[in-house]
Amino acid sequence: MQNPTKQAQILPTTGTIDTPIGPLTFEGGYPTSESVAKLYDQLDFQRAVQTYLWAIPLVSFACWQEAQETVFGQEDGDLVLITSFRDRLGVLTCNATTPYLMGFLNLQRTGPLVIDYPKGMTAGGILDFWQRPITDLGLTGPDQGAGGKYLVIAPGQEVPQGAEGYRVVHSPTNNLFHALRVLATDPQEAEALSASYQAYSYADRENPRKTRIIPAADKPWSGWPANVLEYWRLLAKMLNEEPVHERDRMMVAMLKSLGIEKGKPFQPDARQQKILEQGAIVGEAMARSLTYAKRQPEAYTWPGTNWANMIQLEANQETEHYTALDERTAWFYEAVTLSAGMTTKTPGMGQQYMSTKKDKVGNWLQGGNHYTLNVPPNVPVKQFWAMTLYDTETRCFIDNPHEIAGLDSRMDLITNADGSVDLYFGPTAPTGKEKNWIPTVPGRGWFALFRFYAPTEPYFDRTWSLPDIEKII
Structure with a gap:
């Protein structure tokens, strides 16, 4: 029996309709075999x-x-030491100066894991495999630089008997990322702190395997x-x-x-x-x-410029009503790891990351052109600022024979009379300005990342800003 009330139809009962995926044909309301195949292919x-x-x-x-x-022969609990320009060519948007000690492990292979963390000037952390922080270690962690033993438990694992005295950390994933950054400036102290970091199975605590520090040694990866x-x-x-x-x-x-x-x-x-x-x-x-090409208006921190805040999400990747999918995609396509220190809005703490992909007139940055950026005086940082360039396709350093990826305020840069600094980007260095130059490669696009280490109030209240990069030739 037919429904006496005629409903508005989108699809024809019999016939063909044009759609964004091509024509679809129906017979008596059924899609034809050809249309079914097309629809399944498009669905998948x-x-x-x-x-x-x-x-x-x-x-x-x-x-x-x-x-x-x-590549490096890292086993569960080991850390790979990344120091040189060549070492860093595999890391998405890493900084150009800080040594990295980083490792991965699988708690199903190790069982409950002990991290014996050293006392001293260090910062570290553990992330799950969705790159969400589980806990900080060291100065920003629960031990606040005093060191101690952490016990990491995987999904489905029980806290072992006799685990009193450990800081118990529950991981939502079996695989983990763990890292250590030594902040001590004395080389001998830094080496001793690195060697003191130990990660091993709780079951082997009486005779634990020693964590190896494996130099990356310029191996391509x-x-x-x-x-x-x-x-x-x-x-x-x-x-x-x-x-x-x-x-x-x-x-x-x-x-x-x-x-x-x-x-x-x-x-x-x-x-x-x-x-x-x-x-x-x-x-x-x-x-x-x-x-x-971020489409969130709030990403563009300084109105009238092409600089955008790279991180548009919280460390846990959640908002009140949804997981920050687009924001998460944008960040983790061009970078790795995320922590509370990278998202904090507290002046004088953590880091902030501003990035630009276009010049002043809105054209994409290209390696065959020459550009300049005037960094105004009094950059709002308690520690230092850094400017680094990356290849658009790899999101890693621009592979260049000079092995220069970035500049920062701790270097011997040429400074203008007003305290500002002119930086230069291009395939060749401007005469007399070599100290302030970062090389690019013709035929390859690039983007810039300006890091604020311990940004101060003028960064957050927007009373200080960066101008756009300008093309010279």
């Missing part, structure tokens, strides 16, 4: 794009972990998947190693039709492989748009 393609964006922080860490294990299918292989690997959190269940459901399912090997058929490849290409292009 859209799911591939969206899950690509969702998984960026997880896959980024998974790729980095695999590189440290295969990359912290980003080498090809599109590698991205999905790493995601499938992580899905099998990690619990599925409630907030992610719908996204994990989208992966099933793409050949990625918890508890099963990653073996996409030819159709799925093609869709995954296409989804990764479009997904990364969307990630670049979210990163390099």
